[in-house]
Amino acid sequence: xxxxxxxxxxxxxxxxxxxxxxxxxxxxxxxxxxxxxxxxxxxxxxxxxxxxxxxxxxxxxxxxxxxxxxxxxxxxxxxxxxxxxxxxxxxxxxxxxxxxxxxxxxxxxxxxxxxxxxxxxxxxxxxxxxxxxxxxxxxxxxxxxxxxxxxxxxxxxxxxxxxxxxxxxxxxxxxxxxxxxxxxxxxxxxxxxxxxxxxxxxxxxxxxxxxxxxxxxxxxxxxxxxxxxxxxxxxxxxxxxxxxxxxxxxxxxxxxxxxxxxxxxxxxxxxxxxxxxxxxxxxxxxxxxxxxxxxxxxxxxxxxxxxxxx
Ligand SMILES: [Zn+2]
Numbered sequence: 001x002x003x004x005x006x007x008x009x010x011x012x013x014x015x016x017x018x019x020x021x022x023x024x025x026x027x028x029x030x031x032x033x034x035x036x037x038x039x040x041x042x043x044x045x046x047x048x049x050x051x052x053x054x055x056x057x058x059x060x061x062x063x064x065x066x067x068x069x070x071x072x073x074x075x076x077x078x079x080x081x082x083x084x085x086x087x088x089x090x091x092x093x094x095x096x097x098x099x100x101x102x103x104x105x106x107x108x109x110x111x112x113x114x115x116x117x118x119x120x121x122x123x124x125x126x127x128x129x130x131x132x133x134x135x136x137x138x139x140x141x142x143x144x145x146x147x148x149x150x151x152x153x154x155x156x157x158x159x160x161x162x163x164x165x166x167x168x169x170x171x172x173x174x175x176x177x178x179x180x181x182x183x184x185x186x187x188x189x190x191x192x193x194x195x196x197x198x199x200x201x202x203x204x205x206x207x208x209x210x211x212x213x214x215x216x217x218x219x220x221x222x223x224x225x226x227x228x229x230x231x232x233x234x235x236x237x238x239x240x241x242x243x244x245x246x247x248x249x250x251x252x253x254x255x256x257x258x259x260x261x262x263x264x265x266x267x268x269x270x271x272x273x274x275x276x277x278x279x280x281x282x283x284x285x286x287x288x289x290x291x292x293x294x295x296x297x298x299x300x301x302x303x304x305x306x307x308x309x310x
Contacts, residue, residue, distance in 0.1 A: 025049055026109040029307035030099055031300070036116040038090035038180050038289045040239075040281075040298055043099055045072055045082045045109070046308040052103030057084035059113075060098045067092055070284035071156040072101075073237040075301055081308055085239055085298060087288035088115050090180040090196060120180040120196075125273065132187040134226055134271040145224045149232075152219050153282040156238040162214040163301065166235075166293040167259055169211050169243065169279050170202050170266070176276055177201035179289045198287035199242065199280030206247050206275040208266040211259075213241050213279070213290070218255040218263070227278070228269025233257060236299055241290075244278035245269050 025048035035041040043057040055072035067089055072082040086099075094117035101109040127135065177183075181197035212233055219240070220232035229246035247267025251257065268275040281290045292298075 026101065027308050028099065028101060028109050028111040029304065030111055030113050031303055031307065033111075033113045034116050035088050035113065036118045036289075037088055037092055037094060038118070038120075038287075039292045040085060040087040040283050040288045041113070042299055042304070043072075043084045043086060043101070043111075044075075044304040044308050045084075045101055046080055047082070048080070051080075051082070052106070052108055054103060055082055055084075055108070056102045057086060058100040058102060059086050059088065060100055061093065062096050062098070067097075068284050068286045070238050073156065073158055073160075075160070075299070075304065079305065081304055083299060083304060085236060085283055087283035087286040089286055090120060090289075120182055121178055122182045122184075123177065123197075124184045124186060126186045127188060127271075127273070129188040131271050131273065132189065135185065135193070136187065139225060142225050145226075149220070149224075150285070152232060153240050153285050156284070157234060158237060159217070159234070160236055160299065161216040161256075162235050162259065163297060163299060164214060164259065165295070165297055166213040166241075166281075166290070167211065168294060169213050169241075170204050170208055170277055172202055172204050172208075174203050175200055176203040179287075179291070196287075199244075199278050200290050202266075202277045202279065204266045204275065204277055206265070206267045208277070209262050210243055210246065210264050210266055210277055212257040212261045212263050213281075213293070214259045216241070216257055218251045218253050218257065221249050221251050221253050221255075221263075224270060226271045228272065229264065229267065230270075231263045233263070238284045239298065240282045242278075242280040242282065244280070245272045245276060247275075 027046040029044040058069040059067045070084040099111045216233040216235040227244035246264040249264040
């Protein structure tokens with residue numbers, strides 16, 4: 001073997017070692033690593049050396065099914081830590097699951113979590129002819145509105161508007177429907193349909209002031225066929241709160257809000273059987289239990305660096 005060839009092979013071996021070492025220098029923390037069905041969790045990633053581009057965190061079942069995924073974002077420009085916020089679908093199976101960290105199609109790290117079980121309530125809702133038509137009649141405008149909403153909640157931005165626990169959008173504790181309710185709609189023509197309630201309903205009278213549940217930016221303030229007067233606020237990369245059936249809207253797209261700012265008044269616009277506020281949170285498009293955001297800080301920088309700096 002010539003000297004040149006030997007040098008070439010040595011160099012290749014060294015490069016392989018370096019990339020292998022890089023792959024070994026990725027730390028992953030999942031907070032909490034025992035989320036319940038329908039609850040959010042944060043994936044922290046700390047990489048020593050070159051950071052692969054377009055890092056993505058993916059929730060994968062033990063059987064290999066991908067349930068939810070989100071792009072990683074920079075938590076702090078002065079820190080090597082990246083994070084992604086995900087949510088367990090309320091329809092997932094409880095038990096062991098995995099978190100993949102991917103760069104493009106390459107798996108660069110992996111962690112394990114346990115999804116905890118919970119029971120969801122069942123409810124039956126009878127709809128009159130008007131509300132039946134709102135749910136069942138095909139309408140190109142409904143499709144356009146649904147495509148626009150999907151485009152908004154599919155976007156993972158870069159801005160971190162809040163580091164706090166969320167607050168409730170109304171002061172009344174009276175809830176008329178709960179997150180994850182398994183619903184049967186009884187239509188006026190005798191047929192029925194099933195769905196899962198994506199948020200929490202508060203039975204408040206028309207005109208009740210509605211508060212932003214956390215600081216953020218208004219990304220939609222518009223009338224929609226099914227959800228009536230609607231507001232969507234972006235809070236964290238891929239994390240949005242949604243407010244439906246408002247009587248009036250007091251904000252416009254682009255408005256920057258503090259937690260507690262008034263976004264409008266409750267009502268019964270769109271598909272509603274009475275005045276109420278529908279409050280929903282989306283995480284990487286998945287509906288996520290709002291109570292989890294009130295109970296704890298979803299992106300806690302101190303906890304993240306504590307887990308990853310050890
Ligand atoms: Zn609702």
